[in-house]
Amino acid sequence: MADDERVDLVDLVHNNDLTGIRLWLAEHPPYEIADELARMDSHLAIIPFRLLDKDRELEVFEELEPVHQQEILIGLRDGAFRELLEEMDPDDRARLIGEAPAKIATRALAGLSPAERKMTAALLGYPEESVGRYMTPETVVLHRDLTVGRALEVVRAKGADAETVYTLPVVDDGRRLAGTVQLSDLVVSAPETLIKDIVDVLVPRVRATEPAEGAARLMQEANLVALPVVDSEERFVGLLTFDDALELIEAADSEDIARQSGASPVAGHYVAASVLRLARARSVWLFLLIVASTLTVNVMQGFEATLEQVTALALFVPMLTGTGGNVGSQSATAIVRALAVGEVRVRDLPKVAWKECRVGFLLGIMLAAIALLIGSFLVGVQIAVAVATSVVAVCTWAAIIGSTMPLLARRVGVDPAVVSAPLVSTLVDATGLLIYFTVARAILGV
Amino acid sequence: MADDERVDLVDLVHNNDLTGIRLWLAEHPPYEIADELARMDSHLAIIPFRLLDKDRELEVFEELEPVHQQEILIGLRDGAFRELLEEMDPDDRARLIGEAPAKIATRALAGLSPAERKMTAALLGYPEESVGRYMTPETVVLHRDLTVGRALEVVRAKGADAETVYTLPVVDDGRRLAGTVQLSDLVVSAPETLIKDIVDVLVPRVRATEPAEGAARLMQEANLVALPVVDSEERFVGLLTFDDALELIEAADSEDIARQSGASPVAGHYVAASVLRLARARSVWLFLLIVASTLTVNVMQGFEATLEQVTALALFVPMLTGTGGNVGSQSATAIVRALAVGEVRVRDLPKVAWKECRVGFLLGIMLAAIALLIGSFLVGVQIAVAVATSVVAVCTWAAIIGSTMPLLARRVGVDPAVVSAPLVSTLVDATGLLIYFTVARAILGV
Incomplete structure (x- = not known):
């Protein structure tokens, strides 16, 4: 929406153009102002925030995510700080205080009127991510x-x-x-x-x-x-x-999407997230996966003699592991989403596994035909047949693994979205290579 | 929610237990009934649907997705068909007719009263997926x-x-x-x-x-x-x-998630989708990607002489391509989501590329340390150094590719979600191998 706008709030702030900032604020609705503040560093965001009218201040503040709300609060004087918190919706306030560091949380609770403090404490009594933290107690009964x-x-x-x-x-x-x-x-x-x-x-x-x-x-x-x-x-x-x-x-969809790529969700705006925070969110799974991929090195080592005899077998390793990973990721992604929106339940596991087994086999046949063509042309029919046979087996196997793992995760109470595309790919890689070299040895007689 | 329920509607339908079906229908709200119908084959779904009270029939029908609505409509007699369509909200009806095959669409329009037909025609005049197709004209002005x-x-x-x-x-x-x-x-x-x-x-x-x-x-x-x-x-x-x-x-999130795994979105319930439909939705990208992965075979072929001299180099190919693919997928996923929810805009491209470049480098250093350890232990320091150096380069490169491609896609008017994890992995594979073998040759002096 805002792609064609002439003036950026962040430029005005950089130029310390207070008149310009006031004009920009007057012309934009609260949610757009909040969006711009979230994109800025916190020491800059506080400048336009302080220039807001009293009543718009609250509207803009409530549109911010808790992580950005905290940054704004730190920059406020006691009076403004107290006033803002007192006026907030109780559920938004409880969430902010629940996520804030102890120092801010204490300062916040201390400044509230007894009635608001009581309401906030009640909401904070509910577990994190529970309905109690998000509901509003201010209703007409x-x-x-x-x-x-x-x-x-x-x-x-x-x-x-x-x-x-x-x-x-x-x-x-x-x-x-x-x-x-x-x-x-x-x-x-x-x-x-x-x-x-x-x-x-x-x-x-x-x-x-x-x-x-x-x-x-x-x-x-x-x-x-x-x-x-x-x-x-x-x-x-x-x-x-x-x-x-x-x-x-x-938020749940963003979290699932991040998890599906093997990353932890990062709170707040992408633009405002630091390089270190982004790297940290992605490092855990990458670390586990590179360690797990040692398995592929082991499998390859087990067939080193075969490789020395027929080096051409190595040429198709990236194609084979890539294809297996792709098919497995597709199955995993489809099932994780179907679970998230309630289309599939844990007890559907046998039905799902059987369906994906057939889908994987069908895709495998199609892809094997192409591999056979490419392989025959590049290195000869024998190796091509080994590659094509492996493609069918690996695709079927990948679809079964990719579809059942999210369901098993849910069964044992783990978020199915941790069964990420990279995790499935890595798991399928080692088994895929095992299949490939075994098949190749049988066909080539080495 | 329904995981602990004793009786399944589908079992009752299979047993032709009409009393049981009526009881089940009376005890469940329309959205749960619709959910169960969507999970069944259409020739079965029509049985409980016909047993619904007149006024609940409409409520259940409106909860179904157009693809399932069509299946129900085909099973209805003319009178029931006409009555149902006449009572629908105009926007839901327009969407149903817009997506239905010509035969159903004509039968539907012909049965409507003049006033409702006029309203539907007006909505159908708006482009597919536009606001006009989803808005309701029945308001109090x-x-x-x-x-x-x-x-x-x-x-x-x-x-x-x-x-x-x-x-x-x-x-x-x-x-x-x-x-x-x-x-x-x-x-x-x-x-x-x-x-x-x-x-x-x-x-x-x-x-x-x-x-x-x-x-x-x-x-x-x-x-x-x-x-x-x-x-x-x-x-x-x-x-x-x-x-x-x-x-x-x-729906948009489901579509993005499917695209991110290299699949086309499948309309309707996962459980009701046929094996052929699922395979078709996933086959296009798999086909393109396996053809693209011929590039990896070519790169490997270019270094076949090196491989014959030092077979041990082949052992790390899956680990290297896997890691590069993982890092690239994470970047692509993060940026596609940030674009979807409006946190990143096309003009942020240089900022995003620079940030991801640093994230990729940082992750590369960390992963290289592990690769160095594993490599030294399994095959000796020299090859390990070659692998580790390549990991840093490949991770940095993958992060840049993964983050800029979705932005470039949006710039040229293509849905950024087509920059899927498998696409990025496949692209990074070939370049990653090129880097790896070049580095290895330099370090090993072969």
Whole structure:
């Protein structure tokens, strides 16, 4: 969107052009301002942030990710610091404090009013990445015995303090969740209608301790603007709203995508991430994988005599390991995604393995035909037949490994996305070479 | 969620247990029913679908993806077919008809009432994957000169037919979009307030012809429940709602993830996809990549004499190409994602290339140390030094290639996600081998 803009905020900041910065800020919506701040170094980002109007300051701040919020907070004086935190939505504040270093967290909690501090502490009591950390406790709750007319008065009176009034939780005497009504239903219903007659009791609900990502995907499947959250005794405690759900889904997808390439997810903006942080996020798996690839060296060593006799066999090693890796990565990627969006379940394992086995075999036949052609042309039919035979076996094997490993990971409680393309490739490499040299020895008789 | 359920709908269908099916359907919400139907073969899915109540039939149908909707439609008699289509949301219907084979599309359009047909034809006039295909034209439009009290009466009168009433478009005399008001604002404002005094004029808007994915990501960034859509003359034509945005984002992410593994996205449920369809989706890139990998055979052939002299050099080929591929894939994946969520822009190319160059170098140094250790232990220091030196060069090179290619793809108007992990691996393989053998020859003096 912003690719055709003339002036960059970062240039204005570099030139210390305060008038220019003020003008830029006035012309852009909060989410675009937040986006630009996230791209800057923190000592620069604080400059335009301080120039924002009081009420826009909060809007921009809430659009930032916690890691960037922390950087801004460090640059603020006590008064501004306290004011900003006091005004934040309780769920956003809890997440910020939960992720911040102890020093900032203590300073933040100390500055809050007793009511806000209590609310924040309650949210912080829920496990990280649970629904409790993302839900808003600031809602308008309706009793099931109210009339629609009275309910609308309640919304009018308390609606301004709530994060959302589109989905209204309905409770019974024990604050147990009966269901929800939509504000639109209230608006179109006759005032004397009873809430209990229009409440949607079949609406899905989640526990505050459940994983937040699952709840967000449920909202997506069920098309909900807000999802009611209950405690272990079915009492209403908060609402998960669609904007948090959207954020959770984007974050989960980014995380899965990073994991799939064998990297840990990096919080915050790519542009603002340091070289060291990026390298660290990618190094763990690379380290493990290069160690694992010692296995390929061992296999090759086991066939060194064969290689010395027929050097031409070595020529096809990169093609073979590459192809096996590609097929395995495709299967792994497809299954990890299908698991993430709920299309495949752990108990589908036999069905999935059998399907991928056939897919791998089919692809193997096709690719073997090409390998046979290329090989015959470059080094002769005999070696080409060995290569082609191996391609079929390796593709089938790679598809089975790539598809079953994510399901096995989920079964033992590990994020299936750790079954990354590089991991599958590396595992398939060693076994693929074993197949290749065994087949070649048999065909060539060496 | 459903992993611990006792009875599967598909088992009930297989056993032709009609009572059991009816009970199952009554106990599950529409989105779960749709999920189960999507997992079945179409000739089976039609059985429980026919057993649904009239009003739930539509809810379940709207939760299905177009590809599964088509399968259901084919199994319906004319009356049921027509009724279902007539009741659908116009945007869902337009998408279904737009994607269906001509035979179904004609039968569908012919059965519609004139009003619904007109609306559908209008939506079908927008390009595929544009906002126009996903927006709903059924909205409650407010004139800016209304009072809040009168506006609420309009919502009450027309709200039942609209897909959403939470975001209400506000227009001037020429139906040009002035902005939006939220239903919650109407509810909490005094009845005599004028709409033009509370309208949010800064709300983002998009053209109906713009790409739908970009609009969905804008809604996510700006936290909107609904985004107003205008024509080329700024006249209001519809609203893009958050449920469509969620769907668009999930679909776009699935597509990117599939592309990143070198596969075309497969529409519909994984479980329902046939072996042939899955193989076809993955075959194109595999075919291109195995042909491209002929390059590695050529490079190896160029150094066949060296290989014959020092066979041990061949042992490290899989480790080297594997490591280069891993580093390159990580860079490509990171940049494709950063582009998708808008964290990186095309003009950041030099900055990104320089950053990734340093990341690749740093990772290369670390991995080279390990390669040196393993190599010295297995085959002696000289070859190990050659391997280690090549690892540094290959990692740096792979990171640069992996990060710049997606940006170059976007620059020339190609989806950056086609720069898949397998593509980067294959490209890096050939150059990596060239580096390796050149370095080895220099160090070993052969």
